[in-house]
Amino acid sequence: MSMNSMYLPLLWCQQQHKCDAFTPGQYIHIPPDLRTNINMGGGSCGVCDAVASMTCGGCGTMHYCGKEHQRQHWPQHRTQCPPYKMISSPEAGRYLVASRRLPAGQVLVEEQPLAVGPLSISELVCLGCHGPIIGDDFPRCPECWWPLCSLECASSSLHQAECPILATDVKHIGPPTTQMETLRYDVILSIRCLLLKSKDPTAWQTLMSMEHHSEQRQLNQEDNQVVTVRYMSEVLKLDYDIETLHQIRAAIATNGMEIRSEKNTRVRAMYPMVRLFNNSCVPNVHLSCGVEGTMQARTTVPIKIGEPLCICYTGALMPAWERYDTLTKTYHFTCNCTRCEDPTELGTYFSCPRCPDCTGCYMLSSTWLDETVWRCPTCKLEKTDTQVREDINDWLQRILMDDIFNTFKRAKATLQEVEDQFHAQHYVWMRAAHSALYQLCDNNTEPALKLRIKIWKKLVYLYSVLEPGLTKRRGMTLLEMGIIMLRAAKLEYDEGDPFMPEFLKQLQEISEYLKEATQILQLEPVGTRGPALAQRAEEKRAEAEEFLHRLDSSSVRAE
Ligand SMILES: C[S@@+](CC[C@H](N)C(=O)[O-])C[C@H]1O[C@@H](n2cnc3c(N)ncnc32)[C@H](O)[C@@H]1O
Structure with missing residues (x-):
């Protein structure tokens, strides 16, 4: 787990009570220097640039050489001190917790993506504008041969930097050939992220600090991880070491968020802060994507100091087995939120079959592991997970x-x-x-x-x-x-x-x-x-x- 050290001694905001006065819908703009500090997990004194040994206990993003400079900086920092801070644990990596009491509806983050690109498995989408590509007779970029919605898009700013890289594939192994949904788009967002290394070093640092599970993804021969990296290394001959290529591709799989493009196609984006929300299947943070991919995160319920701020990676209306599959296979962890720990899923019995033999009884899953058995608590009748899923699939059909x-x-x-x-x-x-x-x-x-x-x-x-x-x-x-x-x-x-x-x-x-x-x-x-x-x-x-x-x-x- 790529965790940055966040075990700096904490210096609690002396005027923390003042930070409580937020009303629903308000938000705090977090300046880029604070975001960098969050990404780096440490830094220099916000006043004198000396090596910092203390951190603002309210947000954990501002660092100081000592109490004197923290006090001096407070009038300026208090308007920007975010209402959350990042902490970490060996099991869950880094995550955000509320650093003050938060009302429901409090905007926590509003931010632009660092990079946007097609989904890993995508229908044909224009690399110049993310617009849809209709029909079989679509134009292609004259340089790199990738499908476009119109020839004008060949010179769009979105496509400019990647085009010469993609054009090195002279045999056109990469560009999609038909209207079918394809895995070939997987490489595009990786290239756009890799280009940030020279174009925007701060964004690059953020990307490189993201959780990735690269080793497991390689070991499991995950869909596209190996193929995409081989294509980037052997066909496009990108000038990055193989581990960096793997890490970037894996960071996208772990942190990329599906959003709608301006042209209403499904694309994915990498966000610097929003990616720090951990998962709970009963989320307390809601994400909304607005103009040009701006992502807003806001609280949905009142939140106590120290409570983790969580989104639901799978969507909260997924049954237990689908959440389990996605969280273990895509995100490489087993969830232990209050809902996943409760076989009745908070009394909804959202995933439980009825016991065929007892009136009013529901079968409960015995364990979260792959070998789940569903058992009636009254008559102890058992059904395998496969049987339960088959019944459900029949019904869904x-x-x-x-x-x-x-x-x-x-x-x-x-x-x-x-x-x-x-x-x-x-x-x-x-x-x-x-x-x-x-x-x-x-x-x-x-x-x-x-x-x-x-x-x-x-x-x-x-x-x-x-x-x-x-x-x-x-x-x-x-x-x-x-x-x-x-x-x-x-x-x-x-x-x-x-x-x-x-x-x-x-x-x-x-x-x-x-x-x-x-x-x-x-x-x-x-x-x-x-x-x-x-x-x-x-x-x-x-x-x-x-x-x-x-x-x-x-x-x-x-x-
Ligand atoms: C988008 S990142 C979230 C930030 C991440 N914790 C970090 O340190 O960068 C997703 C990864 O966080 C970890 N994670 C998220 N929610 C978790 C949870 N409830 N329990 C354990 N690990 C979790 C998993 O490793 C997952 O792949």
């Missing part, structure tokens, strides 16, 4: 069938069937619920609206357990649910004579959901769909309030 949820009756019956097999918050139930909502989205009859509302409410609860707090998913779910509830309420009012006190309470509830949706979606950065969705939520909330006031005043008049 069924869920994909077009006509299984396309009428209210079918959707209701199929969801009931799923609940007979699995817990009502199981992963398969969630996938079935998503499909049912999708297929019923134009069905605005009263029973279908009622079913949709029931499903949304259950999903809101499930998400709040697995991915708690102010996430974009919660904001969008509350918006969708609020809109449907408002539609159902209007239908009920038009078609009948609802019991007014209950009905007004229901409208109040809708208004609350839409208010929360607005507040959450407003936290999304500019350049995402967040602000427009927040506006829609606010408009719908105003509509619900207006309806409520109209009914409220007419019911008062009637009395």
Whole structure:
């Protein structure tokens, strides 16, 4: 594990209490010199440049030769002192923890990527602009022969530096030949990172300090690790030693984040700070990507001092076995977060099959290792992991069938069937619920609206357990649910004579959901769909309030 020494003596901020005064949505700009200090894990005194023996206990990024200079620097540093610091452990490497109490919605980081490039396995994508490439008759760069969306992109700034390197492959072994998804793009981001060595030495230092698991990746003959490095070394004859080539390729596999390009293709990016968030399958930090790949990280729940700040590498809505596979194979660790340690996954039974013999019992996994056995805690009946996964895959195949949820009756019956097999918050139930909502989205009859509302409410609860707090998913779910509830309420009012006190309470509830949706979606950065969705939520909330006031005043008049 490539860990930098972070065991410098800590000097606690004397005025730490002042740093608590952050409100949701605020963020602190972390200047590049602080980022460098985080990357390097040490440094010189922030005042006199002498060798530093002490570190600001609040953030761990500013170093000082002694107390005198720390005190002198505080008025300047307090506005920039990030609300987290980096610590490390032999098991988890470096990671960020809160250095003060943080409210939900606090922006922690906003940063640009160091490098962006195609995914390791990618559809055809233009190296000049990351735009999609359509059809078989696509243009190619006249120098390096890689596919482009138009010939103008051959001279784009993104492609300029790598083009002569790629052009050394005179036999065109590397460039993709067909429209098929291909592994050949894997090399591009590695080259873009390697080019930073001369172009941006600070960024290069950051890349070289990233966790990589290079040795294990080579030992396991991981997909593309060996092939890409051989291509760079033997075909492109890059002037870097083989270990550096392996390390950069492996650092991308460990730290690269999938984002959407400006042209809406899937690409991956390397971030200097965001890569320091460790994993928890119940994350407390939410990432949103805005304009030109700017990544924003914000808290989703209130966080105590010293609590690790974590994102979920796999996505929190993945079942246990998929999280386990990805975390062990791609990230080379076994997760021991509260959810992974709890066989019921925080009471959701998200991955557990029902016991076929006992009513109301769910089979629990015995261990996190590959040889998991699922066992009923009551009758001790066992199923192998393979059996459990096969059952689930059969169900997932069924869920994909077009006509299984396309009428209210079918959707209701199929969801009931799923609940007979699995817990009502199981992963398969969630996938079935998503499909049912999708297929019923134009069905605005009263029973279908009622079913949709029931499903949304259950999903809101499930998400709040697995991915708690102010996430974009919660904001969008509350918006969708609020809109449907408002539609159902209007239908009920038009078609009948609802019991007014209950009905007004229901409208109040809708208004609350839409208010929360607005507040959450407003936290999304500019350049995402967040602000427009927040506006829609606010408009719908105003509509619900207006309806409520109209009914409220007419019911008062009637009395
Ligand atoms: C993107 S990096 C995160 C920063 C990293 N810890 C470091 O020292 O640079 C991902 C790597 O961090 C480690 N890691 C992340 N979350 C972990 C966790 N919950 N438990 C153990 N190791 C973890 C794994 O080695 C993983 O491959």
